[in-house]
Amino acid sequence: xxxxxxxxxxxxxxxxxxxxxxxxxxxxxxxxxxxxxxxxxxxxxxxxxxxxxxxxxxxxxxxxxxxxxxxxxxxxxxxxxxxxxxxxxxxxxxxxxxxxxxxxxxxxxxxxxxxxxxxxxxxxxxxxxxxxxxxxxxxxxxxxxxxxxxxxxxxxxxxxxxxxxxxxxxxxxxxxxxxxxxxxxxxxxxxxxxxxxxxxxxxxxxxxxxxxxxxxxxxxxxxxxxxxxxxxxxxxxxxxxxxxxxxxxxxxxxxxxxxxxxxxxxxxxxxxxxxxxxxxxxxxxxxxxxxxxxxxxxxx
Amino acid sequence: xxxxxxxxxxxxxxxxxxxxxxxxxxxxxxxxxxxxxxxxxxxxxxxxxxxxxxxxxxxxxxxxxxxxxxxxxxxxxxxxxxxxxxxxxxxxxxxxxxxxxxxxxxxxxxxxxxxxxxxxxxxxxxxxxxxxxxxxxxxxxxxxxxxxxxxxxxxxxxxxxxxxxxxxxxxxx
Numbered sequence: 001x002x003x004x005x006x007x008x009x010x011x012x013x014x015x016x017x018x019x020x021x022x023x024x025x026x027x028x029x030x031x032x033x034x035x036x037x038x039x040x041x042x043x044x045x046x047x048x049x050x051x052x053x054x055x056x057x058x059x060x061x062x063x064x065x066x067x068x069x070x071x072x073x074x075x076x077x078x079x080x081x082x083x084x085x086x087x088x089x090x091x092x093x094x095x096x097x098x099x100x101x102x103x104x105x106x107x108x109x110x111x112x113x114x115x116x117x118x119x120x121x122x123x124x125x126x127x128x129x130x131x132x133x134x135x136x137x138x139x140x141x142x143x144x145x146x147x148x149x150x151x152x153x154x155x156x157x158x159x160x161x162x163x164x165x166x167x168x169x170x171x172x173x174x175x176x177x178x179x180x181x182x183x184x185x186x187x188x189x190x191x192x193x194x195x196x197x198x199x200x201x202x203x204x205x206x207x208x209x210x211x212x213x214x215x216x217x218x219x220x221x222x223x224x225x226x227x228x229x230x231x232x233x234x235x236x237x238x239x240x241x242x243x244x245x246x247x248x249x250x251x252x253x254x255x256x257x258x259x260x261x262x263x264x265x266x267x268x269x270x271x272x273x274x275x276x277x278x279x280x281x282x283x284x285x286x287x288x289x290x291x292x293x294x295x296x297x298x299x300x
Numbered sequence: 301x302x303x304x305x306x307x308x309x310x311x312x313x314x315x316x317x318x319x320x321x322x323x324x325x326x327x328x329x330x331x332x333x334x335x336x337x338x339x340x341x342x343x344x345x346x347x348x349x350x351x352x353x354x355x356x357x358x359x360x361x362x363x364x365x366x367x368x369x370x371x372x373x374x375x376x377x378x379x380x381x382x383x384x385x386x387x388x389x390x391x392x393x394x395x396x397x398x399x400x401x402x403x404x405x406x407x408x409x410x411x412x413x414x415x416x417x418x419x420x421x422x423x424x425x426x427x428x429x430x431x432x433x434x435x436x437x438x439x440x441x442x443x444x445x446x447x448x449x450x451x452x453x454x455x456x457x458x459x460x461x462x463x464x465x466x467x468x469x470x471x472x473x
Contacts, residue, residue, distance in 0.1 A: 030467055030468065033432070033433075033464055034464060034465055034467070036439075036442065036443050036446055037446055037461050037464045037465055038465070039443070039446075040443070040446035040447045040449070040450045040461070041450060041461070043447060043450050043451055044450045044453070044458075045453065048453070048458055052458075052461060052462060052465055055462070055465060055466060056465050059465075059466065059468075060468065061468075
């Protein structure tokens with residue numbers, strides 16, 4: 001183990017140590033001590049930590065204690081530790097199985113990660129979520145992409161797409177659009193991953209107004225000067241009330257009250273002015289007072 | 301002859317009291333930093349303080365009073381085989397900070413360090429057990445004690461950890 005690895009491990013250990021005794025209110029004293037002892041093992045040589053962690057996993061211990069042993073295994077870079085993690089990921093039940101899966105993600109072992117696809121295919125929704133989390137932790141975008149492409153139901157597809165968004169997997173999400181078409185989850189993922197180009201592409205495509213409106217609204221999540229200018233432009237050029245409203249929602253999300261005020265000042269109809277004023281109020285914008293003051297001055 | 305034996309026995313008792321402080325004596329010791337060494341087969345502590353500048357790391361003096369020390373290990377901190385050096389800050393008669401370092405690691409503190417010399421490994425473990433199992437000691441310190449035992453790589457320490465982790469494990473599992 002090199003020096004940097006040891007530093008990281010010891011730092012992680014000290015961070016973990018904050019959780020050992022302190023956050024175990026519902027755990028017995030004996031288990032508290034075991035958990036603290038396991039956490040201390042993070043700074044032990046693998047050949048000394050591994051047998052102790054394995055012993056805990058083989059013993060009649062609570063899931064909380066065993067989960068901490070699984071974490072220790074995830075920090076030991078040996079075939080034996082990986083074999084135990086994979087065994088628990090395949091054969092354990094409930095939270096212990098899910099934790100073993102997540103720990104494979106933390107370990108980042110490529111062979112063990114590859115084996116998770118089989119566990120995903122045969123697992124329940126909790127297991128499938130844990131596999132996605134493991135891939136998220138390990139940064140394995142391709143594995144999540146494969147899950148999305150091969151999903152045979154909407155829930156699994158959306159979970160995978162959401163994970164890709166959190167991973168910032170722009171290339172994979174663009175590829176997915178080519179294969180599956182635009183969907184609400186894909187638009188959300190573009191926004192979460194910060195893929196402005198893809199989002200603008202959908203926002204400018206009026207072949208599906210519902211998806212177009214979703215994309216316009218989602219632009220607000222990315223925010224920024226370019227997005228704000230686009231939203232004002234989209235509002236002005238909107239061919240339908242839905243698109244106009246989506247642009248306003250986008251400005252609401254991005255907090256662009258200056259744009260809404262600009263639109264208010266250029267609005268012609270009282271109904272439009274009223275709607276824009278309502279948005280400014282919802283945004284808790286000081287611009288409302290500019291409008292009130294101007295109205296009072298005009299009245300005088 | 302009898303008087304000589306009595307004198308020798310008394311000298312041994314005095315010597316043992318000086319060289320082998322009990323955990324109670326250490327815990328009840330005066331406030332400030334205390335230090336002692338163990339000499340035990342299996343122990344191999346090369347932990348030291350460490351500083352990183354421009355991505356490169358180098359050994360540094362350990363300022364014991366600092367709350368955020370960066371520890372590392374490396375050849376330049378290698379200690380004599382079997383040696384581990386412990387530092388304990390006592391406040392109000394209770395341990396507040398525990399460090400285990402290489403005996404080759406330079407340390408500094410704003411105050412005095414009371415050196416207790418070499419403590420037998422079993423005595424050392426008994427002291428750590430007392431801290432770890434004492435619920436009046438803060439959890440942070442108890443966890444530091446566990447980390448110190450692990451970092452010492454002492455066989456006795458790992459036997460103790462094994463006993464903690466094996467508690468209530470049914471035979472044959």
